[in-house]
Amino acid sequence: MSYDVAQVRRQFPALSRQQDGRDVAWLDGPAGTQVPSSVIEATATLQQEGVSNHGGNFAASRHGETVTDAARSAVADLLNASPDEVVFGQNMTSLTFATSRAIGRDWRPGDRIVVTTLDHDANVTPWAEAARAAGAEVVSVEFDSVTGLLDPDAVVDALDERTRLVAITAASNALGSVTDLAPIIAAARGVGALTFVDAVHFSAHRLSNVALLQPDFLVASAYKFFGPHTGILYGRREHLESFTPFKARPAPDSIPDSWETGTQSFESLVAVTAAVEHLASLGQGADRRSRLESGFEAIRTHEEALSTRFLSGIAEMPSVRLYGPPEVGEQRVSTFAVDVAGVSPSAVAAELGRSGIYVWDGHYYAIGVMEQLGLMDRGGLVRIGFVHYSTPSEVDRVLEALEILGSS
Numbered sequence: 148m149s150y151d152v153a154q155v156r157r158q159f160p161a162l163s164r165q166q167d168g169r170d171v172a173w174l175d176g177p178a179g180t181q182v183p184s185s186v187i188e189a190t191a192t193l194q195q196e197g198v199s200n201h202g203g204n205f206a207a208s209r210h211g212e213t214v215t216d217a218a219r220s221a222v223a224d225l226l227n228a229s230p231d232e233v234v235f236g237q238n239m240t241s242l243t244f245a246t247s248r249a250i251g252r253d254w255r256p257g258d259r260i261v262v263t264t265l266d267h268d269a270n271v272t273p274w275a276e277a278a279r280a281a282g283a284e285v286v287s288v289e290f291d292s293v294t295g296l297l298d299p300d301a302v303v304d305a306l307d308e309r310t311r312l313v314a315i316t317a318a319s320n321a322l323g324s325v326t327d328l329a330p331i332i333a334a335a336r337g338v339g340a341l342t343f344v345d346a347v348h349f350s351a352h353r354l355s356n357v358a359l360l361q362p363d364f365l366v367a368s369a370y371k372f373f374g375p376h377t378g379i380l381y382g383r384r385e386h387l388e389s390f391t392p393f394k395a396r397p398a399p400d401s402i403p404d405s406w407e408t409g410t411q412s413f414e415s416l417v418a419v420t421a422a423v424e425h426l427a428s429l430g431q432g433a434d435r436r437s438r439l440e441s442g443f444e445a446i447r448t449h450e451e452a453l454s455t456r457f458l459s460g461i462a463e464m465p466s467v468r469l470y471g472p473p474e475v476g477e478q479r480v481s482t483f484a485v486d487v488a489g490v491s492p493s494a495v496a497a498e499l500g501r502s503g504i505y506v507w508d509g510h511y512y513a514i515g516v517m518e519q520l521g522l523m524d525r526g527g528l529v530r531i532g533f534v535h536y537s538t539p540s541e542v543d544r545v546l547e548a549l550e551i552l553g554s555s
């Protein structure tokens with residue numbers, strides 16, 4: 148089955164948005180993606196049918212439970228986890244703060260927590276705050292400023308028997324670099340430390356496999372992979388059972404519900420299922436996990452062609468400098484941070500925005516990246532993100548606009 152981007156795009160109503168008579172180029176996917184009709188309809192249908200809160204003795208309440216169970220199974224397929232290891236919450240940041248408080252209850256002075264400068268701050272500050280409350284030490288590992296990659300050995304070298312947790316990104320939302328997680332997770336386990344993987348950026352581009360990778364926790368956010376604004380936490384069953392979450396007394400004691408505070412957004416959960424189904428619909432196979440695997444292979448092939456086109460385009464532009472991995476391959480996704488000589492990132496983004504090309508500028512909460520690169524004071528970088536609905540002509544359009552800006 149060949150990948151048909153035009154057919155994919157037809158499923159996304161927002162992609163037909165126009166500005167000044169031209170199609171908008173949505174290259175802001177790293178900050179949040181658009182959604183297919185199936186996701187929109189799932190929410191509308193649920194609300195038209197009616198749904199009631201959990202725990203009532205009537206059909207509409209049981210419907211709410213069915214919706215939640217379906218979303219857990221869908222995300223379990225997406226991550227290769229079990230449904231009872233899937234926790235929902237407002238967003239990744241809220242889930243990470245909640246989890247860090249629960250895990251950090253046991254930390255003591257002398258304990259160490261390892262974070263990285265490549266991470267989004269939502270996978271740094273929750274751990275730093277929990278460490279501060281416990282009197283534990285925070286060790287920050289730097290990425291390689293030239294390649295934009297995190298050297299697994301640098302993280303492994305930071306581990307010792309005092310390390311309680313390693314918080315690490317699967318892919319950088321700023322530079323597009325992909326972390327080689329396996330050796331880090333193995334080494335952390337070797338010293339008895341937990342791993343908390345941020346797969347928020349990764350999830351639009353690659354398929355996670357917690358059964359293979361064996362992290363202790365992994366987080367994602369459905370609005371980054373063509374779904375609604377809902378956060379996702381995977382936790383190994385033994386951890387969800389053994390750590391004590393902060394919860395109201397009458398809330399369920401059994402996992403995963405015990406980790407979910409208050410009432411979940413049923414209208415989002417039904418859309419989470421639809422988003423996973425959308426991704427699965429891009430592939431083939433006997434079950435949803437196999438369809439997801441083949442769908443993500445198709446996504447990767449498509450995105451790598453776009454990345455190759457983009458990288459060869461900017462290679463011809465002396466005034467455009469790329470930060471992050473310079474080559475297409477295992478170690479990068481199709482997110483590019485660039486600087487245009489003589490034009491501030493905000494001016495570049497504003498100019499592109501005026502011509503209907505939506506890109507981001509600044510630090511995008513990846514403040515460790517911008518601080519390490521010394522770019523904080525000059526407004527960070529311009530971020531251009533290609534996802535599975537992006538097209539070669541959008542690549543050409545942004546290249547042309549960068550060329551004009553760079554020669555102005």
Ligand SMILES: Cc1ncc(COP(=O)(O)O)c(C=O)c1O
Pocket residue numbers: 177178238239240241267269270316318319320345347348367368378512
């Ligand atoms: C890599 C990464 N981690 C975490 C987050 C925070 O996610 P959320 O908005 O769901 O809290 C983001 C959002 O941009 C992100 O890109």
